[in-house]
Amino acid sequence: MSKRAIIGVLVVLLGSYLAGLVCFLPPERLANGVRAVIGERVSWKALSIGWEGVRFSRVRWQPPLFNPDRDIDFMRFYPVLWPLFSGRLAAGFQIGLDVAQLEGEASSSWDRKQARLVWRVKFEDLGKLATLWLGPLGSEVRGKGDAGGWFAGTTGEPQAVDSGEWESQLQGVVAFGAKVEPLSISGRIKEPNLLEITLAGKGDVAVSGKITVRIIPADPRASPLNGEVQIQPVKTNLPGLAGQFLARGQAVRLLVSGTPAAPQWRMP
Numbered sequence: 664m665s666k667r668a669i670i671g672v673l674v675v676l677l678g679s680y681l682a683g684l685v686c687f688l689p690p691e692r693l694a695n696g697v698r699a700v701i702g703e704r705v706s707w708k709a710l711s712i713g714w715e716g717v718r719f720s721r722v723r724w725q726p727p728l729f730n731p732d733r734d735i736d737f738m739r740f741y742p743v744l745w746p747l748f749s750g751r752l753a754a755g756f757q758i759g760l761d762v763a764q765l766e767g768e769a770s771s772s773w774d775r776k777q778a779r780l781v782w783r784v785k786f787e788d789l790g791k792l793a794t795l796w797l798g799p800l801g802s803e804v805r806g807k808g809d810a811g812g813w814f815a816g817t818t819g820e821p822q823a824v825d826s827g828e829w830e831s832q833l834q835g836v837v838a839f840g841a842k843v844e845p846l847s848i849s850g851r852i853k854e855p856n857l858l859e860i861t862l863a864g865k866g867d868v869a870v871s872g873k874i875t876v877r878i879i880p881a882d883p884r885a886s887p888l889n890g891e892v893q894i895q896p897v898k899t900n901l902p903g904l905a906g907q908f909l910a911r912g913q914a915v916r917l918l919v920s921g922t923p924a925a926p927q928w929r930m931p
């Protein structure tokens with residue numbers, strides 16, 4: 664390919680990118696789209712458009728799974744042009760959270776009735792995430808990891824998550840004094856709006872369990888939880904709370920109910 668042809672291709676790509684910014688990510692439409700995806704309780708101090716896409720800074724919002732409002736360093740959205748060739752609209756995103764770094768791609772059909780979300784997330788401090796579910800006890804959890812997956816569904820009425828799966832691998836996990844490594848947590852959509860989560864881990868203790876989430880698309884925080892987690896000590900004389908909790912060396916069953924925003928754990 665000649666130098667002139669290469670320059671021509673670059674010009675077309677840059678022009679297409681700018682056209683994508685103008686056509687698919689105008690500030691007002693994007694702001695409405697952000698609110699449609701993550702809820703009405705969202706605000707930001709600044710919004711800018713540049714080569715990196717559209718960037719929201721100093722964002723405050725209520726996430727889909729936890730009740731407390733969260734501070735977000737930034738949210739960045741940018742057009743993804745290749746799906747246009749298959750008749751889909753798509754935008755990439757990056758979100759900087761205090762508990763994780765999230766990125767991925769969201770796409771929809773031209774009629775906007777079908778949507779697909781592909782995502783990846785990196786956890787640098789599991790303790791911050793555990794605190795959202797366990798309160799002050801979450802400070803007893805350490806580790807890091809990453810996860811990724813996809814979900815697809817309908818955005819019309821009724822809304823539904825029709826299919827999808829995800830998997831996470833966590834490293835260096837220490838929970839209440841017990842090491843659990845490796846620890847994997849995976850999920851899949853068994854049927855529309857029914858997510859099944861599977862836990863499996865080994866180490867000082869063996870962890871296994873299944874939790875189902877009956878997803879309410881309009882308000883994921885209120886989705887009912889139902890499941891059981893079993894913890895089997897492998898080593899004796901465990902330190903910390905783990906040693907007190909598993910002092911008899913027998914397996915402990917924990918039943919989970921409630922909702923993602925307010926989970927309830929109890930022993931049978």
